[in-house]
Amino acid sequence: MDFKELELSENIINELKHMGITKPTPIQQESIKFIREGKDVIAEAQTGTGKTLAFLLPIFENISPNINSTQALIVTPTRELAIQITEEALKLKKAKDINILAAYGGKDIGSQLKKLKRNIHLIIATPGRLLDHLHRKTIDLSKLKTLVLDEADQMLLMGFKNDVEDIIKEVSKKRQTLCFSATMNSDVKKLAYRYMTDPLVVSIKKEKVTLNNIKQYVIETTDRKKQDALCNIIDQDNPFMAIIFCRTKRRVDDLEIALYQRGYNCKKLHSDIPQSKRERIMKSFRNADIQYLIATDVAARxxxxxxxxxxxxxxxxxxxxxxxxxxxxxxxxxxxxxxxxFVDPKDKRTLEEIERGIKFRIPRRELNI
Structure with a gap:
């Protein structure tokens, strides 16, 4: 299947070609037509499956630039995701000139308010900043055609349930609602079915084969020796680009200082870092100017x-x-x-759960000492 069969406009298809995208992914094939037809859709798909374009492409097709109102709203749990979706939307703007506003914390609200004086067709926002605008009455969602809840499972996990419900109250009842989530747990289903009309469920199962491309290792160590163990391994591997995951922001901070002092080209990423700085770090990492990104799960979501x-x-x-x-x-x-x-003896039970879950005993790797 190609994008023509999904009845997308020539301009959009050409812009996708410029982006190096010629074939729709399974989630795009399954959902774009339904979304274009105005149906409510619940979609279960992992990051990296092309889900952002699965909702952006039909939204772009359905927006009328000559109508002076906000026609589509995408709500997403983190600033990083809002930035990523905005970047994708700005690329598509070359194919159809619509006004886009990114509204998230850490970005100057004054410049956002100035932008809102213009007619905004599409808003990409985090819940907190969006509610801020709604309370100030600087955003009007009464004529909204499409509402997207992106990463709905994370939104609930991060405690945004009440915020999301407050946002939905401000939106036109005649809207189309799209719910995208990596996992379709009972909380997500409850939220979705409460606010959706006869939704179609599209589920793209996790591709187990992706793990076949990944060599997995366990390094048995202790928390005290973990830093040395990490340096030992990355010296052996000398990766082109790597992400190092830590449990907490404090652990990220400590590890960044330690690795920097040892001469590694690294930067940290977590929610306490000012937004403008985070954007610069992400850009540098994407350009491979930074070799090691040290991050928390939430920041890297x-x-x-x-x-x-x-x-x-x-x-x-x-x-x-x-x-x-x-x-x-x-x-x-x-x-x-x-x-x-890297596992400490206290991690034994969690490691066993992980190995049971992936049905694979991860090989142990020795340190070069």
């Missing part, structure tokens, strides 16, 4: 960066889903990836 060759789980993930999500950031598009999981 939804990041889809090509060229990541190695994932180092400095701290063990909480569960098998989180493990698969982390390591799935390498081994993309048929490329080989490598991951290392």
């Amino acid at each position: 939804g990041l889809d960066i090509s060229g990541v060759t190695h994932i180092y789980n400095y701290d063990i993930p909480e569960n098998v889903e989180s493990y698969i999500h982390r390591i799935g950031r390498t081994g993309r598009a048929g490329e080989e990836g490598c991951t290392c999981l």
Whole structure:
């Protein structure tokens, strides 16, 4: 199947070609037509499956630039995701000139208010900043055609349920609602069915094969020796680009200082870092000017960066889903990836759960000492 069969306009198809995209992914094939027809859709799909374009493409097709009202709203849990979606939307703007506003914390609200004086067709926002605008009455969602709840499972996990419900109250009752989520747990289903009309369910199952492209290793160590163990391994691997995951912001801070002092080209990413700085860090990492990105799960949620060759789980993930999500950031598009999981004796039970979940005993890797 190609994009023509999905009845997208020539301009959009040509812009996709410029972006190097010629074939729709399964989630795009399954959902674009339904969304274009105005149906409510619940879509279950992982990061990296092309879900952003699955909702952006039909939204662009359905927006009328000559109507002076906000016609589509995308609500997403983190600033990083809002930035990523905005970047994709701005590329499509070359095909159809619509006005786009990104509204998230850390960005100057004054400039956002100025922008809002113009007619805004599409808003991409985090819940907190959007509610701020709604309370100030600087955003009017009464004529909204399409509402997208992106990463709905994370939104609920991060405690945004009440915010999302407050936002929905401000939106036209005649709207189309799209709910995209990596997992379709009972909380997501409850939220979706409460606010959707006869929704179609599209589920793109996790591709187990992606793990086949990824070499996985466990390094048995102790928390005290973990830093040396990590440096030992990355010296052996010398990865092109790597993400190092830590459990907390404090652990990220400490590890960045330690690695920087040892001469590694690294930067940290977590929610306490000012937004403008985070954007600069992400740009540098995408351009491969930074070799090691040290991050928390929340900060790295939804990041889809090509060229990541190695994932180092400095701290063990909480569960098998989180493990698969982390390591799935390498081994993309048929490329080989490598991951290392550093485990302390106290992590034994979590490691066993992860291995049961992926039905694979991860080989142990020795340090070069």
